[in-house]
Amino acid sequence: PTSDIGLIGLAVMGQNLVLNMADHGFDVAVYNRTTSVMEDFIKEVEAEQPSASRVHGHAELADFVASIKCPRKIVLMVQSTAVASTDRDAVDKVTDQLEPLLQEGDLIIDGGNSNWNATIRREKEYAAKGIRFFGSGVSGGELGARFGPSLMPGGDPEAWESLKPIWEAIAAKVDRETGKPIERFDPSNPVTLEEGEPCTGYIGANGAGHYVKMVHNGIEYIDMQLICEAYFLMKQLIGMQPDEMSQVFARWNEGDLDSFLIEITTDILQQRDPTDPSRFFVDVVLDTAGQKGTGKWTSISALDMGIPANAMAEAVFARCLSAIKDERVAASEVLRGPAEAVDFGDQGEFIENIREALYCSKICAYAQGFQLMREAQNEFDWDLDFGQIAAMFRGGCIIRARFLQKITDAYAEDPKLANLLLNDYFNEAVNKGQAAWRKVVSLAVLNGVAVPAFASALAYFDSYRTATLPQNLLQAQRDYFGAHTYERVDRPRGEKFHVDWPEENRPQLTL
Ligand code: NDP
Numbered sequence: 001p002t003s004d005i006g007l008i009g010l011a012v013m014g015q016n017l018v019l020n021m022a023d024h025g026f027d028v029a030v031y032n033r034t035t036s037v038m039e040d041f042i043k044e045v046e047a048e049q050p051s052a053s054r055v056h057g058h059a060e061l062a063d064f065v066a067s068i069k070c071p072r073k074i075v076l077m078v079q080s081t082a083v084a085s086t087d088r089d090a091v092d093k094v095t096d097q098l099e100p101l102l103q104e105g106d107l108i109i110d111g112g113n114s115n116w117n118a119t120i121r122r123e124k125e126y127a128a129k130g131i132r133f134f135g136s137g138v139s140g141g142e143l144g145a146r147f148g149p150s151l152m153p154g155g156d157p158e159a160w161e162s163l164k165p166i167w168e169a170i171a172a173k174v175d176r177e178t179g180k181p182i183e184r185f186d187p188s189n190p191v192t193l194e195e196g197e198p199c200t201g202y203i204g205a206n207g208a209g210h211y212v213k214m215v216h217n218g219i220e221y222i223d224m225q226l227i228c229e230a231y232f233l234m235k236q237l238i239g240m241q242p243d244e245m246s247q248v249f250a251r252w253n254e255g256d257l258d259s260f261l262i263e264i265t266t267d268i269l270q271q272r273d274p275t276d277p278s279r280f281f282v283d284v285v286l287d288t289a290g291q292k293g294t295g296k297w298t299s300i301s302a303l304d305m306g307i308p309a310n311a312m313a314e315a316v317f318a319r320c321l322s323a324i325k326d327e328r329v330a331a332s333e334v335l336r337g338p339a340e341a342v343d344f345g346d347q348g349e350f351i352e353n354i355r356e357a358l359y360c361s362k363i364c365a366y367a368q369g370f371q372l373m374r375e376a377q378n379e380f381d382w383d384l385d386f387g388q389i390a391a392m393f394r395g396g397c398i399i400r401a402r403f404l405q406k407i408t409d410a411y412a413e414d415p416k417l418a419n420l421l422l423n424d425y426f427n428e429a430v431n432k433g434q435a436a437w438r439k440v441v442s443l444a445v446l447n448g449v450a451v452p453a454f455a456s457a458l459a460y461f462d463s464y465r466t467a468t469l470p471q472n473l474l475q476a477q478r479d480y481f482g483a484h485t486y487e488r489v490d491r492p493r494g495e496k497f498h499v500d501w502p503e504e505n506r507p508q509l510t511l
Pocket residue numbers: 008009010011012013014032033034037077078079080089090093094111112113114138139140141142
């Protein structure tokens with residue numbers, strides 16, 4: 001055997017990860033269900049890549065397995081469709097085919113976007129057969145996979161030790177002092193571990209890596225939605241053109257909002273339509289968003305565990321509302337908004353208010369994401385290091401941002417921090433921005449411009465900082481119609497009471 005690692009699944013992510021590993025000096029065996037895909041890839045690599053001699057194609061699965069050094073490490077980058085833990089998809093099919101060819105102690109790493117429930121099931125199921133099954137989130141899309149993704153591995157800690165040298169080598173790197181990503185898109189000169197801190201690290205047992213990757217995607221949904229709402233306010237209320245907005249986003253990218261998503265938004269807004277350069281590209285893109293499911297999974301998990309991740313769920317619903325285009329077009333002919341426009345005042349000041357609203361909302365969204373992971377660690381018996389997770393998000397992945405250094409610092413100060421909002425830096429940031437945030441949400445509402453993520457993040461903030469919410473009345477209602485009992489403010493928590501509501505006060509049933 002000559003290869004350090006094997007990879008199955010040569011679609012876009014698999015191919016790029018292979019090249020990344022080869023650039024870092026690892027010999028990689030590759031296999032794909034459809035052999036011609038593997039052959040085409042090998043031809044392309046031989047023609048174009050300096051590291052071609054380190055990529056070895058195999059048409060037969062048995063040859064592929066035999067070519068890898070023991071204990072074998074085999075990465076799966078195949079389509080994942082399982083949602084429930086019992087669903088079996090391509091990941092199971094390939095693992096079942098590999099099983100008779102593997103030896104005790106060999107390691108399978110699922111690098112796809114698998115549901116964490118399926119990973120928990122697989123880890124247990126394959127451990128019983130002597131195979132160590134590992135789930136690792138991979139973020140950063142095609143370019144990340146090629147030049148440095150953020151990698152979120154979960155499974156047996158011993159298995160991690162054997163994977164660690166490769167994962168640390170190929171992961172994105174950030175500057176050890178500033179936490180800023182080091183980006184270099186040069187295959188013959190990849191960023192090394194000596195140059196920067198890798199955006200990977202052991203996350204936890206079984207499905208922990210895939211869970212954290214899923215929450216990353218949930219945060220990605222809300223981050224994108226918040227940027228879209230800022231854009232929409234500038235478009236609808238101020239009437240700005242895309243190139244003018246691009247300049248605003250470019251400015252924002254120099255401050256607290258400095259991030260990959262703001263950067264690409266800056267680029268997108270100045271792009272012209274390739275078929276008609278007199279128009280802006282963004283103006284010809286249909287306003288219906290697609291989704292592959294990880295945002296939905298994040299929201300379902302939040303609901304299952306009773307965690308108020310309302311802004312994250314709102315971002316998923318915003319995509320759903322965008323998708324019912326025909327219905328919206330028909331409704332726009334019938335339903336009217338406010339009769340009169342409400343003035344936003346000075347344009348420059350209003351744009352700065354939008355920036356502050358975006359930053360405050362973003363802080364709440366991340367607070368929700370981290371609360372969700374905190375609850376998941378109790379639910380699934382993981383031991384998560386939130387500072388390390390934030391540190392891993394600083395480079396390589398879609399949500400990479402300057403802001404993540406602040407989260408890393410917050411958890412370094414207090415690893416048991418209950419909510420990001422309680423950290424001094426974030427508390428002060430929201431305090432400073434809240435007047436602007438409230439003004440932006442109010443003006444949006446008064447003018448009939450939907451800003452669901454800005455508004456729900458604000459509702460989260462206001463609810464979270466309020467000692468007494470109106471759910472005293474709600475619990476009384478539940479006791480009235482369903483004898484669900486209530487607790488009292490003047491008695492210890494946990495003691496339940498019930499009022500025998502007088503018969504004449506009960507609502508009459510009408511048939
Ligand atoms: P796809 O999700 O499109 O998967 C295609 C690959 O899966 C092909 O190699 C295909 O082989 C293989 N495959 C499908 N079914 C089977 C099967 N039954 N047996 C064997 N092989 C099978 O590829 P991507 O590269 O887009 O994604 C790979 C994984 O990475 C997915 O889980 C995805 O969610 C995740 N991911 C994707 C990102 C992206 O930006 N695309 C970003 C981060 C993660 P064949 O050629 O024979 O059809």
